[in-house]
Amino acid sequence: MALPGGADARPNCRVEAAGLRIDWSRQFLDEHSRGVLLSLAAEAGFHEARRKLFNGERVNESEQRAAMHMALRGAGERDWQVEGEVVSTQVRAELERIENFVAALRDDDRLGATGKPFRNVVNIGIGGSHLGPEVVTQALPAAEGAPRVHFLSNVDPAQYHRVMDELDPETTLLVVVSKTFTSRETMVNARRAREWLVAALGENAVADHFVAVSANVRRVNEFGIDETRLFRFWDWVGGRFSVWSAAGLAAAIHLGMPRFREMLAGAAAMDRHFLEAEDAVNAPLMLGLLDVQSIRAFGWSAWAVVPYSDRLRLLPAYLQQLVMESNGKGANQRGQMIEGQTGPVLLGGTGTDAQHAFFQMLHQGPLPVPVDFIASACPQGESTADWEGHRILLSNCLAQAEALATGKSPEQVEAELRQQGMDTDTIRRLVPQKSFKGNRPSTLVLMDRLSPVRLGALIALYEHRVFVQALLFGINPFDQMGVELGKTLAGRMESVLADADALAEDPIAEAAAQWIRSHWEPPS
Ligand SMILES: O=P(O)(O)OC[C@H]1O[C@H](O)[C@H](O)[C@@H](O)[C@@H]1O
Secondary structure, eight states: OOOOOOOGGGGGGEEEETEEOOOOOOOOTOOHHHHHHHHHHHHHHHHHHHHHHHTOOOOOOOOTTTHHHHHHHSSSTTTOETEEEHHHHHHHHHHHHHHHHHHHHHTTOBTTTOOOOEEEEEEEEOOGGGGHHHHHHSOOOOOTOEEEEEEOOOHHHHHHHHHHTTTTGGGGEEEESSSOOOOOOOOOHHHHHHHHHHHHHHHHHHHHHHEESOOOOOHHHHHTTGGGGGGETTTTTTTGGGGGGGGGHHHHHOOOOOHHHHHHHHHHHHHHHHHHHGGGOOHHHHHHHHIIIIIIIIOOOOOEESSGGGTTTTTHHHHHHIIIIIIOSSOOHHHHBOSSSSSSEEEOOOOOOOTTTTTHHHHHSSSSOEEEEESSSSSSSSSHHHHHHHHHHHHHHHHHHHHHHHBBOOOHHHHHHHHOOOOOOHHHHHHHHHHBBBOOOHHHHHHHHOHHHHHHHHHHHHHHHHHHHHHHHOOTTOOOOGGHHHHHHHHHHHHHHOOSOOOSHHHHHHHHHHHHHHTTTOOO
């Protein structure tokens, strides 16, 4: 099927939802295939599944939990329920606690152990307890006077040094974020940061300098943080859906509470669109269905997300967790193995940098990779140079999408080469190498400017799209069983590396461990 010639030819492939202009005109979709995709959604029970999701039923069956992240951002609008129990009251209460805390930091009412105001905040957490707050912090400028927010996620000590070595314990607040409060990396980093603090300011400083964000109250208490310094979220908030909860505390500190609430409102607006828009113009539904079509009907297993925005440079990594941890699964909810690819492999980078890296493959690689182009009409800054740079950025964004769709025919290439006076043999060899097949699909997501409300809507758009993909594949998108085995083995491997008498079960791992140990020497 050829891509349509012009966007106006397909008015139903473009919607404005929650302030985002979402255009899938350059996808392989005509009236017939749209009908097929929508009937597949109906067969998969889309309306009922969406109802269950928004009603707080146990959609995460393997873990027997709801997935009610919508309640976190819509708490002001109505009383959301989880398994029949109203949760909006506790959500609002926790938001208020966060608000008071952020205000106290801003107004220097909450001080460090030696009476100095906090100038730096370190978010210690990994996965959903890191990517969400960092993606927001990078995307949006800090509120005036807000402390600088840093992120410590990796257990690699090099990262610890990069983040912590420049900080002053007296003016640093440590926020340990972990839903389970068991993630090894987070616990190791939190303990090391605690030692760093205690070495400088003594044991009593812990109470002033540490707060926790978790669903596991007992573990937090065991770590030595009492409930007055614990911000809660709940079992029904998945890690990769948790930025809207207290797990977004670092982002709230960075943005200030009014703008954090605006982000929640943007996501809530996308929730309303997903819940209320007609199927054919329901952006998360249609995009999710198109993803499934790309994977299942066309066999394209990759997907690229390219924000033309330096501020959204972490978005592809954030979406990798959202998409691939949710839907990168080989068994469906009924316990049957799924044949073929499920969730797409997501690659990404920012435009225009990515154009000089992996775009070659997008244009001429043998298999199409559908691309999401994301851009804002206005730049962040207001100077003439900012507007000029931004115009160039946007031109590239629109041009790349067009080039992918239209391509360049062999005839056109041949004519150009002839005009340059090239000989026939060279032309024969060069024409296939220089032509572009075109017909490469893309989706364009535009917003007026990157603001809290638009960012919220953008992230929620992807969340619901992932839900739709999962529904069509029969997958539970809310668990992540596939991360467990490696964690268990890493635990065992720690003793193998620490103790030469402890052997690894696997001979290849054992040989590698021996080699590593034989190369251990103090730094010169
Ligand atoms: O928040 P935590 O419990 O520390 O979990 C942090 C992360 O680690 C887990 O292994 C999962 O892969 C992620 O979904 C989660 O966000």
